[in-house]
Amino acid sequence: MIYRSKVDRYYKRFLMIIILILALATFWPLFLEGGNILEVIVVLGCIFGAITAFLLWCTLSIKYVFRQEDLLVSGGPFRSRIPYQSITKAAPTTAIYTGYRVMSAREGLEIFYTTAAFGSVKISPEEPERFIDELKKRCPHMQVEA
DSSP, rough: OOEEEBHHHHHHHHHHHHHHHHHHHHHHHHOOOOOHHHHHHHHHHHHHHHHHHHHHHHHHHHHEEOOSEEEEEEEETTTEEGGGGGEEEEEEEEESSSSSSBHHHHHHHEETTTTTTSEEEEOBBSHHHHHHHHHHHOOTTTTEEO
């Protein structure tokens, strides 16, 4: 079963601001430097395009997959396999700026597990109630906070 990440308005605005700042930082040298404008536009356009594509890939490809033995949390090139037996607790969270997170919303769930380098992962499934129900089926030993 696959759950997509919720993308809220706050995160969309945040991403747009980051892309605008990146565009300004990338193309500002065009106004300061002389030389062949076409070459500069092509090189900077490729740099801007590659970084923007990477940001969008990491954001828009976030998904949470319930597999046979583990929960796969992925976004762009980042992947975490969380064995069900290592999951200890699931709790709501709004702390989006700290810890290991693969989410694109201000509100989400924090999954605590014993094999984590940081102790937990923060996620934001589109349907958190259904996600928690599915997680309870696979991890009956897990604590769930409201």
